[in-house]
Amino acid sequence: MHRAIEAIWRIESARLIAGLARVVGDIGTAEELAQDALVAALEQWPTEGVPERAGAWLMGTAKHRAFDLIRRRKTLDHKHEEIGRSVERAQESVDLDAAIDEEVGDDLLGLIFMACHPVLSKDARVALTLRVLGGLTTEEIARAFLVPVSTISQRIVRAKRTLAEAHVRFEVPGGAERIARLSSVLEVIYLIFNEGYSATAGHDWIRPALCEEALRLGRILAELAPAEPEIHGVVALMEIQASRLVARVGPSGEPVLLLDQDRARWDRLLIRRGLKALERAERLGGALGPYALQAAIAACHARATTASETDWPRIVALYDAVAQLAPSPIVELNRAVAVGMAFGPAAGLELVDALVAEPSLKSYHLLPAVRGDLLRKLGRSEEAGDEFERAASLTENVRERELLERRAAECAAQGTAG
Template identity: 60%
Template sequence: MSHETEERRIDEESVRRSGAPGEVSAPAPAVDPALVAERVAAVWRIESPRIVGALTRFVGDFAQAEDLAQEALAEALEQWPAEGVPRNPGAWLTAVAKRRAIDGWRRRERYEERVAAIAHDLEAERAAEAEAPPYDPDRIDDDVLRLVFVACHPVLSREARVALTLRVVGGLTSEEVARMFLVPVATVQQRVVRAKKTLAEAGVAFEVPPRAELPERLDAVLGVLYLIFTEGHAASGGEDWMRPELSREALRLARIVAALLPREPEAQGLVALMELAAARFPARTDAEGNAVLLADQDRSRWDLGAIARGRAALERADAIGRGRGPYALQAAIALEHDRAASVEDTDWAAIVAVYDALAELSGSPVVALNRAVAVSMADGPAAALELVDALAGEPRLALSHLLPSVRGELLARLGRDEEARAEFELAAERTQNARERAVLLAKASGRG
């Protein structure tokens, strides 16, 4: 195939899919630029993973792909107010970005080399498709999934993975990410820039890991999404008890991963955990944003649809038949809470049993602390206090507010009020969240 023929085929395919830049579904009057900006933002939020993923495959460079996508967004903001919004905005943006890539190759005298490579890749794909069996369970051809694994690559720091995942896979702006994590916009931008540079220097391939490497790499992906969700569920700092928009974004991304990897039980388990935890969000704060603890929540406000979705996701994880991992076990605990009519009606013995399995898997002191809380409900505060005191030397809890907070609860239930007050005050000093501090101080004063 000649270079000219291949160029024409690339352009014709772009036009067929999206309409040429400027083509709209009907003669279009001028559109309010503010409305167009809202539409562009919405399209980017929904389509950005597919756009950046397709461009990464096209140009062979992740950082360049996102730059091209941003240039296409800028062009949309210029053209769409005058020409109208295309029939398929996502495909329009992809087509414009591809054409900018071709222009760049021409300017850098790499055009013929790159087009030849694309032609070779297309022929190879066609040959592979012709020879491939009807279904290969180890083959995952999805640009979004590849993009998720790139953004969560182990070569990046945890902070970089989170920023890049929300920025590129989640389609959030740097300003939105900064607002979610209460850091300066410049910090987010620097993390993203450094992450791209690190990926480029490490030569990270745009691919889903081989099946043998998938569990380890998938753990990194799910870990990032879990971290984002938990920060939204109980904010580590700031004035808000929760940041539900952060949790909702993590849940949206987790659903994508679970849909793309339907035979991975922990992907389904994480979705189950998020759905079942998010079901209680409507009742976790009052009208002023103050924290409402589990025992005081109006359970009629819990989201029954989310509970049903979470239960279904946990059933999908179990049906795979590979046992429950940490996320599925946590989902099972959340389900016990969600289906109980009250704190008193909760099957605390069942929750302790699940925590036993979770503690064996994770070895986490936080899991051990949560297990102690469940033991206090099943067997009484005295038995639980022994477990909590055994964690006193755990270095990973040394500066956390969690240990004195739980210890204060147990001491209060045992009538050791002065000791409880001291523990609540210590916990209040350690927490960085203003709403949580207020709850702890209220308990210290006997009003909690």
């Protein structure tokens, strides 16, 4: 019974908190009311049985408490007009269960926008989103981010306080504000995904679970706001990247580079879903945003049956577009790799050499790694070996260092042989 209630809670909690946040105006109170309803369920359901419409039961119970709370607040402070208005709104909806159901979508969107409000730090947005939208416990979030539980609980408490102090309203923003707020939401979702994705050691189940959670949030968001191309873009990017989760780790836990991966181990279902999401983004028209462009690059790899069939000229063109939208030395480095593949290592090397003086890449291990790779292809083994050595000394990832040292050794062997 307990497990069934927990499962129902996981399904309903975000919608519950969202519906309550619309009525009471702040996430903290909404979450408390939702928790109260959960406690009531834990007390009553084991003896009385699970109600047929469990979600509606939880919402009804919580809303009753919400109205009591609002009434109490109203008597305490007659002058507070805003609360008065929310009481009216709340009382209007008290008999309209159907209306509540219909508004669920907008409520969820409102909650996502609130939890990802730019007034909060990135860390706070991530923690709050996982808590109120993912239904993760503070302990689970702490474990996922490898930080103490107290850090996460403080982060969440502070985030709620910041939202209240900044008088952040529960709303689905429109117009120009929508674009900025949406990009904050997408950033949070992709950060959660990357937190799980960048952990190559798969011992802790919760880190890959972060990828799944980010994907779930993205997929939900794509249905809530289907006319936003960049949502489909970020979903496409996550689906395609997730399709390689298994293939990018070797038998002893070492990282396997994209072009060396066994493509038979890529998850075809996720690739298909990713390509479909990308199509949705493209069909909506207009220029592709940064996420959709990255997804389009990932799609080029996904479509190629073997690494040698990769459409590198198209990838170069897509990187050109990314560089125009969001120029950065890292994008330039990726573009150089693609140029090297499309038009030969000499062309790639020329671009990489232009980046060597770039201060922000000074201790970035992939710069010498890429340079080493291009030099090796040009037959300049000795220089290549030096670059791989340098890359190995710069990376903090043990597995990656081993891989780079191995490549340095290969170059040294080639140098002597040649």
